[in-house]
Amino acid sequence: MxxxxxxxxxxxxxxxxxxxxxxxxxxxxxxxxxxxxxxxxxxxxxxxxxxxxxxxxxxxxxxxxxxxxxxxxxxxxxxxxxxxxxxxxxxxxxxxxxxxxxxxxxxxxxxxxxxxxxxxxxxxxxxxxxxxxxxxxxxxxxxxxxxxxxxxxxxxxxxxxxxxxxxxxxxxxxxxxxxxxxxxxxxxxxxxxxxxxxxxxxxxxxxxxxxxxxxxxxxxxxxxxxxxxxxxxxxxxxxxxxxxxxxxxxxxxxxxxxxxxxxxxxxxxxxxxxxxxxxxxxxxxxxxxxxxxxxxxxxxxxxxxxxxxxxxxxxxxxxxxxxxxxxxxxxxxxxxxxxxxxxxxxxxxxxxxxxxxxxxxxxxxxxxxxxxxxxxxxxxxxxxxxxxxxxxxxxxxxxxxxxxxxxxxxxxxxxxxxxxxxxxxxxxxxxxxxxxxxxxxxxxxxxxxxxxxxxxxxxxxxxxxTRGHSTALKLQRSLLPGRLPPQTACETASRYLPADNGSGVGGDWYDVIPLSGTRVGLVVGDVLGHGLPAAATMGRLRTGLRVLARLDLAPDEVLTRLDDLAEQNAQERERAPAPSGTTRQGHAPPPADEAMVTCLYAVYDPVSGWCSMARAGGPPPVLVAGDTGVARDLDVPPGPPLGVSGLPYRSTELRLAPGSILALFTAGLLQASDRQDAGLRRLAGSLTGHRGSLTGLCEQTVTTMLTGAVDEDATLLLARTRLLDRTRLAQWEPAADPAAVAALRSSVSKQLDDWGLDELAFTTEVIVSELVTNAIRYAGGPIQVRLIRDRTLTCEVSDTGHTTPNLRHAASDDEGGRGLFIVAQMTHRWGTRYTPTGKVIWTEQTLPPPPKG
The missing domain is CATH 1.20.1740.10 (Amino acid/polyamine transporter I)
Incomplete structure (x- = not known):
């Protein structure tokens, strides 16, 4: 003194x-x-x-x-x-x-x-x-x-x-x-x-x-x-x-x-x-x-x-x-x-x-x-x-x-x-x-x-x-979602807080990805470098993850393939020549930070209430249970950061009660705490007992966690889970017999009539008939058919087969091969996802506009 x-x-x-x-x-x-x-x-x-x-x-x-x-x-x-x-x-x-x-x-x-x-x-x-x-x-x-x-x-x-x-x-x-x-x-x-x-x-x-x-x-x-x-x-x-x-x-x-x-x-x-x-x-x-x-x-x-x-x-x-x-x-x-x-x-x-x-x-x-x-x-x-x-x-x-x-x-x-x-x-x-x-x-x-x-x-x-800082920040913000789309599966809110200084703006990102069957993918990731290279790497990985997620892959498989992409990007940077700071071979030294990426990917299904997730480095998510209100960090097996070889990634599944709050975040949110466990306890405490809007909770949490300096980017993504209203779901388990298809078409038509979707009855009957017939022919039983009325009309047919259906363009003299092509023409989107017992072929149709007046 x-x-x-x-x-x-x-x-x-x-x-x-x-x-x-x-x-x-x-x-x-x-x-x-x-x-x-x-x-x-x-x-x-x-x-x-x-x-x-x-x-x-x-x-x-x-x-x-x-x-x-x-x-x-x-x-x-x-x-x-x-x-x-x-x-x-x-x-x-x-x-x-x-x-x-x-x-x-x-x-x-x-x-x-x-x-x-x-x-x-x-x-x-x-x-x-x-x-x-x-x-x-x-x-x-x-x-x-x-x-x-x-x-x-x-x-x-x-x-x-x-x-x-x-x-x-x-x-x-x-x-x-x-x-x-x-x-x-x-x-x-x-x-x-x-x-x-x-x-x-x-x-x-x-x-x-x-x-x-x-x-x-x-x-x-x-x-x-x-x-x-x-x-x-x-x-x-x-x-x-x-x-x-x-x-x-x-x-x-x-x-x-x-x-x-x-x-x-x-x-x-x-x-x-x-x-x-x-x-x-x-x-x-x-x-x-x-x-x-x-x-x-x-x-x-x-x-x-x-x-x-x-x-x-x-x-x-x-x-x-x-x-x-x-x-x-x-x-x-x-x-x-x-x-x-x-x-x-x-x-x-x-x-x-x-x-x-x-x-x-x-x-x-x-x-x-x-x-x-x-x-x-x-x-x-x-x-x-x-x-x-x-x-x-x-x-x-x-x-x-x-x-x-x-x-x-x-x-x-x-x-x-x-x-x-x-x-x-x-x-x-x-x-x-x-x-x-x-x-x-x-x-x-x-x-x-x-x-x-x-x-x-x-x-x-x-x-x-300030050109470097401004450019990196603009690129970073342009690559993040402009606004989170509304989801049936959950209510979401996010906050990205860039670093206060020119060296800290980097590769944080978050995303909410709509998936088939009203499921939703939740992502938070962080490229550990800073500046323009980290922001550019983040943009490539975010795009790659969205593509992989839309393939309906499991979280651990998504991270495995994203790891390949991160490693490929790192190898390309190693091979790129640089005018200064080169090695004896004339190539730029590998940027160690930008080769390491943490990522947490979770998929939530509002029909079953199950959530599966996997992480590549980074802190574990925090869950506030909807039935008890107790907050805790989840024991998600920590895989190696993307771009770093190591143990394989593993998915964890757990059932979430309606109203549960799932918090996904980057390590920057815990930077004010001396240790990660102390930061996790502080975060759990800030999430507990809040009864206001999710956006308000997100803002309050960031303010509580980061009261002082922000030396690195911080991202928080909150999701409050919902269960799908059972009146918007219909499912059948027809016998593996072609004769059962006619009765199934009648049931589907009646359900659409109850929902006021008569305009989609004909196309839906054709879709169900074609998909169920293929399931009976190539996979056998058991078979399950599910209709979901959400922002689109989703039709899912699941069976025990593991063969991927292929869309073909049949020749004029072919006797078959036109069924899936017709289905693709009649729907907005379609795809296949695999389950532990087989696969699900799903289609989505755009709902007709509501009547005027």
């Missing part, structure tokens, strides 16, 4: 922030500088709560990037990460120049401190040194920061106390006694001045989120970083309020001498105040030099702790495929992001050299523009917290306030600051050190141009960065 708070405070650089900002705030708001400094604390505290709650739900070092991605999608998340990168790299360049200049001043080389070339050289050296410290480990960084920060805070408090003592004992000519009016924000001259001051105040608080950026390297990562993020702004509020009040009381706000309004000292108020407060004697000179040293070390500490969140944000973006994957590499010994840390150090050096080569004005305006990037990033985080937790806000007053109201209000304040500053303050041609003449718009302040321009670069990169 102590190290986390130290990291947060060091990243803000209290001494440097006050030295570089206090004079600017005084120039804008006058004597109200202390209250404006304190007002900037309010939106920071609100956003700190957003960081705390989001970190508790998902402790990811990507912070704003990760959370905005999960809340609003990869495009918004990319912009959040880009805003953080822009702000940190620009500040790194500025901090390096401050450290370079102060280093020369500390040793008395004031001439070099005014040289842009030597300051830039020193800044490059400082960035390199700090990057190395961050590279060798977080514990080394924390140890350095503990010593630097404790000394820095002690010197600042000593300065504040000494200044106030001097004001009331030995006041200088500029001294002003502390007044209550200093803490009245309504005495600020204008809204513009107040906004400009608060935005500058936001800058001096910025950096406490470093405690959250190193969350994955912190003990108790879901609690300690969030607490440190809330505590740090509170400590800064006390420190800033005390130092701002004492400095203003001692120096006044005049525009000459040591006055805080003196423009010559706006970039460093402590250089002039140090000697005035401590004196120029032996101890005073030492303390004034120590104050300058503290500004130097504050800038260095802030620079070092700026590299930490910057590198970790880039690392998280690389893991989630938002930037090149090389930035996700971690050093084996130091356990730090290697490419991300070194890469961001190099980027900071490049920007420092680039900005310094233009002019000091551009560098100064780039620092002011950081406020826009900060407001953008923090505002987005506040809204992400509100939207991310929207489903639990009514759970308790604490959730409503800490997860909803405070983050939402903080985000709103940040957006208002961003808009007002960008378009009404910074855009003024006279504001800042430079002005840009834009086409159509005209002359605009350089701060607005740099601030909005750097964010616009992120928008230009956005389509390239």
């Amino acid at each position: 102590f190290s986390s708070v130290v990291m947060a405070l060091a990243s803000t650089g209290p001494a440097y922030s006050l030295a570089a900002t206090l004079g600017i705030i005084v120039a804008g708001v006058g004597l109200q500088a202390p209250i404006v400094t304190m007002l900037a604390f309010v939106p920071m505290l609100l956003i700190a709560y957003a960081f705390r709650e989001l970190n508790a739900s998902d402790a990811d070092c990507g912070t704003t990037f990760t959370w905005a991605t999960r809340a609003f999608g990869p495009r918004t998340g990319w912009m959040g990460g880009w805003g953080l990168i822009v702000a940190n790299i620009i500040v790194m360049a500025n901090l390096a120049t401050v450290a370079g200049a102060y280093g020369f001043r500390l040793v008395g080389l004031h001439g070099l401190s005014e040289s842009r070339l030597w300051v830039t050289v020193a800044g490059v050296v400082w960035i390199g040194l700090l990057t190395v410290i961050c590279y060798v480990g977080i514990t080394v960084s924390a140890a350095v920061q503990r010593w630097l920060l404790c000394l820095e805070v002690a010197v600042l408090l000593l300065f504040a106390v000494a200044a106030l003592v001097r004001v009331y004992t030995d006041p200088p000519p500029t001294a002003i006694h502390v007044s209550a009016s200093w803490f009245n924000p309504f005495e600020v001259s204008s809204v513009r001045a107040l906004t400009s001051g608060v935005l500058a105040g936001v800058f001096i608080y910025w950096g406490w989120d470093t405690a959250v950026s190193v969350n994955e390297e912190t003990v108790d990562s879901t609690r300690v970083p969030g607490r440190a993020a809330v505590l740090s702004p509170v400590l800064l509020l006390v420190m800033y309020g005390l130092v701002a009040t004492s400095a203003q009381s001692f120096a006044g706000i005049g525009g000459t001498g040591i006055g805080l309004g003196n423009a010559d000292h706006h970039d460093d108020v402590f250089s002039a105040l140090g000697k005035a407060v401590f004196g120029s004697g032996g101890t005073g000179l030492f303390l004034s030099r120590l104050l300058i040293l503290m500004v130097l070390t504050s800038a260095l500490a802030s620079a070092q702790t700026t590299i930490l969140p910057l590198a970790r944000t880039v690392f998280s973006m690389a893991v989630h495929k938002a930037v090149p994957a090389r930035f996700a590499r971690v050093h084996r010994r130091f356990l730090t992001p290697t490419w991300a840390t070194l890469g961001m150090g190099v980027a900071s050096v490049a920007l420092l050299v680039l900005l310094s080569s233009f002019s000091s004005n551009v560098l100064a305006d780039s620092v002011d523009s950081v406020g826009l990037a900060i407001a953008f990033q923090y505002g987005l985080t506040g809204f992400a917290c509100l939207w991310y937790h929207r489903k639990v806000l009514t759970r308790s007053p604490h959730d409503l306030i800490c997860k909803g109201l405070m983050p939402g209000l903080g985000g709103l304040l940040m957006v208002l600051l961003f808009v007002y500053a960008a378009f009404f303050v910074y855009a003024e041609p006279g504001y800042g050190a430079s002005t840009v003449d834009l086409p159509v718009v005209g002359r605009v302040g350089g701060v607005t141009v740099l601030g909005l321009g750097t964010l616009a670069i992120g928008l230009l990169l956005l389509p390239v960065v």
Whole structure:
């Protein structure tokens, strides 16, 4: 906890922030500088709560990037990460120049401190040194920061106390006694001045989120970083309020001498105040030099702790495929992001050299523009917290306030600051050190141009960065069922939840397949890879499974043949040449993940109530019994994943009571649980006792199971079983005698008349006569005939034969072979399925439209 708070405070650089900002705030708001400094604390505290709650739900070092991605999608998340990168790299360049200049001043080389070339050289050296410290480990960084920060805070408090003592004992000519009016924000001259001051105040608080950026390297990562993020702004509020009040009381706000309004000292108020407060004697000179040293070390500490969140944000973006994957590499010994840390150090050096080569004005305006990037990033985080937790806000007053109201209000304040500053303050041609003449718009302040321009670069990169994720997600959704068709056998509901990040969208699929005899096939599968290849593999396997299912094969046989298809696809990918990443034989290495597919296939018969199922890897289904309401996971023998050789698949059969709920799902639904058995128990509990709609239960279950991060796709398919109404079923068992066919035709005709299907009587009699005659001729008894009135009229004739009937086109001189051809012409569909005792030949006829009126 102590190290986390130290990291947060060091990243803000209290001494440097006050030295570089206090004079600017005084120039804008006058004597109200202390209250404006304190007002900037309010939106920071609100956003700190957003960081705390989001970190508790998902402790990811990507912070704003990760959370905005999960809340609003990869495009918004990319912009959040880009805003953080822009702000940190620009500040790194500025901090390096401050450290370079102060280093020369500390040793008395004031001439070099005014040289842009030597300051830039020193800044490059400082960035390199700090990057190395961050590279060798977080514990080394924390140890350095503990010593630097404790000394820095002690010197600042000593300065504040000494200044106030001097004001009331030995006041200088500029001294002003502390007044209550200093803490009245309504005495600020204008809204513009107040906004400009608060935005500058936001800058001096910025950096406490470093405690959250190193969350994955912190003990108790879901609690300690969030607490440190809330505590740090509170400590800064006390420190800033005390130092701002004492400095203003001692120096006044005049525009000459040591006055805080003196423009010559706006970039460093402590250089002039140090000697005035401590004196120029032996101890005073030492303390004034120590104050300058503290500004130097504050800038260095802030620079070092700026590299930490910057590198970790880039690392998280690389893991989630938002930037090149090389930035996700971690050093084996130091356990730090290697490419991300070194890469961001190099980027900071490049920007420092680039900005310094233009002019000091551009560098100064780039620092002011950081406020826009900060407001953008923090505002987005506040809204992400509100939207991310929207489903639990009514759970308790604490959730409503800490997860909803405070983050939402903080985000709103940040957006208002961003808009007002960008378009009404910074855009003024006279504001800042430079002005840009834009086409159509005209002359605009350089701060607005740099601030909005750097964010616009992120928008230009956005389509390239998110193209892979968007394409994979579109392909994935296009290959899934648009809507589940209604079934007589069961009521169904489904939910597919794609991964929040670019690397997680992959090969989950589900399907509901109508089969003969009002049966239904239920499928859930998962290609274990990610991205476009996994989605494409999923599409091929889903199509193959639908074709196999319509052949009326048993679940274990369907998976066996689907396994052959998956293996064939894997072999084709192995043989396909690739331009990069090839083996010595010149072929692409086999993608191990995409060669493995889990699948659960179940067939439910509403006539008998029996359900048969088989699975290839993946978790077992969960059943809520319709008669007892007890939920349990089913003991379905686990076969090997598709595409992996192993034991044969086995089917399991069980009878389901009417109203039973069968839950088929992929492993992604259990990702929030540490173990599969714990996840299964949690899922069974969420499915028990629900009396609402199946769609509502599906939504509620997914919300319960996945309350936080969704790092991989999750699919849930629910089916509530029904039994077929016996008034819609008729069956006979005629003798294996041709004479019985005539009586059977009469019975069929009478049944159709009872159902009001007289129009189908003739064709049905012909179908039954032909199929039963063939059964008598080629198989013998026993024979069963069944009519099912559903969305179609189904006629089934079962016998003990195992010979597959073949459709033939009889020649003009053939005496037979026309029966099955006639049946096929008279029906909508027909087919054969095999049973343990023989086979069933079935036909389907389209029902006539109901009479009008």
